Amino acid sequence: MFDTVTSTVVKTALDGLAMRQRVTADNVANVNTPQFLAGRVQFEDALRQAVESGQGFDGETRAQISRVALSDEASQPSLSRSLEPTRTDGNNVNLDHEVISNIDTQLRYQLMIRAMDDQYGGIRAVISGGA
Amino acid sequence: MSIFPAIGISGTGVTVHRKWLDAISDNLANINDVRPTSGEAYRAKQVIAQAVDYGDGNGGVQVGGIVEGNAEGRLVYAPDNVMADAEGYVRYPDIDLADQMGQLLMAQRGYASNLAVIDRAKDSYQQAIQLGKG
Numbered sequence: 001m002f003d004t005v006t007s008t009v010v011k012t013a014l015d016g017l018a019m020r021q022r023v024t025a026d027n028v029a030n031v032n033t034p035q036f037l038a039g040r041v042q043f044e045d046a047l048r049q050a051v052e053s054g055q056g057f058d059g060e061t062r063a064q065i066s067r068v069a070l071s072d073e074a075s076q077p078s079l080s081r082s083l084e085p086t087r088t089d090g091n092n093v094n095l096d097h098e099v100i101s102n103i104d105t106q107l108r109y110q111l112m113i114r115a116m117d118d119q120y121g122g123i124r125a126v127i128s129g130g131a
Numbered sequence: 132m133s134i135f136p137a138i139g140i141s142g143t144g145v146t147v148h149r150k151w152l153d154a155i156s157d158n159l160a161n162i163n164d165v166r167p168t169s170g171e172a173y174r175a176k177q178v179i180a181q182a183v184d185y186g187d188g189n190g191g192v193q194v195g196g197i198v199e200g201n202a203e204g205r206l207v208y209a210p211d212n213v214m215a216d217a218e219g220y221v222r223y224p225d226i227d228l229a230d231q232m233g234q235l236l237m238a239q240r241g242y243a244s245n246l247a248v249i250d251r252a253k254d255s256y257q258q259a260i261q262l263g264k265g
Contacts, residue, residue: 021252025137026182028248029144029192031241032151033180095244106251113258120263 005063009051010116012070016043016077017109023079024102027093035090038098043077050075137252143183143191144245150194151178151238158226159235166222167214172204173224175231201225 020041030036050069054062069075086092154176164173181195203225210219 021137021255022140025140025144025248025252026191028244029140029147030180030182031144031244032148032237033182033192036182036185095240099244099247102248102251106255109255110258113255113262117262 003060003063003067004119005051005054005066007116007119008063008067008070009047010112010119012043012047012050012075014109014112014116016041016047017105017112019043019077019079020105021102021109024098024105027098028095028102030091031093031095031098033091036093037086037091038082038084038093040080040082041077042080043075046075046078135252135256138249138256140191141245141248141252143193145242145249147178147180147192147194148238148242148245151180152235152242154178154197155231155235155238158224158231159228161224162226162228162231164224165209165212165214166204168206168216168220168222170222171202172222173226174202175200175224175226 020043023039023041027038047070050072051066053069054065057065082092084092084094158175161173166172177198177200179195179198180192182190183193184190204222205225206220207223208219209215209221212221214221
């Protein structure tokens, strides 16, 4: 009963966002490294597809289908290198982009934490009988 | 990597930029060094950054090496200097002040950017730690 579609999606999103946060930190750390290409993390499309694959089913079944789709190798967050034009030193980290991505990822991460917390809060309320 | 990877990665960025700042201040401190023409001029130090574990994107950065400037420097005619040779020349290091100041700005900005990332990562991790207390 704790394995709802929502909790699975939130957990996967948190994993992807944590990875993006790590990769952004890596990009900023290497802002002055020659020949360094900025890393990019993709997970949203795979997550959406996994959730959609469970459509048309109800409750437990849907959660199970989504979970199986998410555990698939193809649904894991993937890292690629940016193909944007480089500076003269062969580096293409754009600090403005990284800062915005960093703030955006941080807020999304906190939002997901909140969503997870609220889920647990509901369960906790039921366990304690609303007291 | 630590249990809070983003902080560790940005930490390596702070370290590299710190070392770069150290190298620049060393170069600037020695920009007017005078040596006799029989010896080497002060050699400017240039920090080369290098990515750690470039493939998986969670490695960070390190100092790959220090490239030293030329030992020849530039010869300056200063017959009054006690180090002047028979022709009246001394050796100054071949350091461009404008270039060093430009690098100083880049190093400083890089340092500050990494600290800002640490700050934002810290906020996120703090919330994650609070998870379930609500």
